[in-house]
Amino acid sequence: MNGNGFEGLTVVISGGSSGIGAAAADAFAARGANVAVLDLNESPDHWSHRCDVADDNQVRLAVAAVADHFGRIDVVVNNAGIGAVGTVEENSDKQWFRVLDVNLLGMVRLARACLPHLRESEHAAIVNTSSIAATAGLVKRALYSASKGAVQSLTMAMAADHVAEGIRVNCVNPGTADTPWVQRLLDQADDPAAERARLEARQPTGRLVSAEEVATAIVYLADPVNKALTGTALAVDGGMSGLRLVK
Template sequence: MKRLQGRACVVTGGAAGIGEAIVVRLVEEGAHVAVADVDGERAQELAERLSGSDGEVLAGRVDVSVPSEVADFVERAAQAFGRLDGIVNNAGVAIPGSAEDISEADWDRVMSVNLKGVWAGMKYAIPHLRAAGGGSIVNMSSVQALVGFPGWAGYAATKGAILSLTQQAAVEYGPERIRVNCIAPGTIMTPMNQRIFETAPDPDSLIASWNASHALRRFGESAEVAAATAFLLSDDASFVTGTCLRVDGGLTVLGPSGQAT
């Protein structure tokens, strides 16, 4: 039997990159999945592509920085599927800038999407998970919550806050059989990172340096993050909560000499 057979999950930022891979994996595992994305057309195209699979797929345009839109979509998913067993708070934006250089508008934008979006997903999913007798929340953090990278003050701040929020919520809701975990990906070849490379003065050099920053000497694939997400949503992770699962190819254990420590 598939690990998520008959379960219902919401995935934010689910139309592209890591989010799309997560949706595909959850459907393969037998789940019903509600795909929320600011690109509603792409989310709908994904839902149509996956139609006919074991799990039902629905889609909607959702800006996670607007809590009322998150609330409406979560309610729609719960009504359509008759229950809600999990949510993956994956939606995010990467806006560069040091603490000195980032604009107030960019700071507010990254906070609204990356952090408020995760909070909103949790806030409106938890009552449905409670009604189902428990469930699983997976928040998408980053290795930037664990180690410092120059030029990413706002992004790092949100990803560190997601880790702390995950731990706090795991304690808060554990007695209700609601597990809360986060994932810290290393460099994953996603459309977001592709845009970074395309605008770099020397893309080949940047790609080579990012490869070298991982003990495995390569980027990760979205499907590898999706596999970790499916595990955390499943009963295979029934005694796992408050954990930050690093899916980083050894980035956070690679010392400054380039040797694993």
């Protein structure tokens, strides 16, 4: 390995064709990694394989394809996810099952399929994308928050399970990020500009988090030099989780 940190290592990124996942793919590639994007949509910039994380067979086939193409898997970025808006009264059972299937079980499926390969790596790491919603009560985000709270708990349990194997497991907790997914939510609002201003004001920095900022944190958590980092939830949220600016 050279000074770039990831030279010769293979990084698998679910949901890597846009938003935070795409920014992470670019960041890892810039550090010398072989990047494999698993997504419903093909990545325009990196090797990719179509994969629906809600389908265990597709996940296993995609992981096998990555291992066959690159010869190894060293880092897994569990980033694929979908959103939901509503209170506990407003989301149907079907919506609950769908969001949990993708946001939580999708991570389980990908980690499970990659673990045999990670055990062969001296630099194994898993980084899960959780959210500030895991720890902060947000209006009309009951389902989404529950799914991301489960991701953070899963991260801690996985870290405990696999630390003796040399596999580090951490999660990143972004605040509201300036991504295509968030833009689609804004487009559904009665006044998109006003809704964007409200989201920006919610974060102490007064702006949305960039996908690149979250990607930098993901790379940091996965970096082989950070061997003591496991069981960590790293907030990249403009201070939302810890700062109270009311005087």
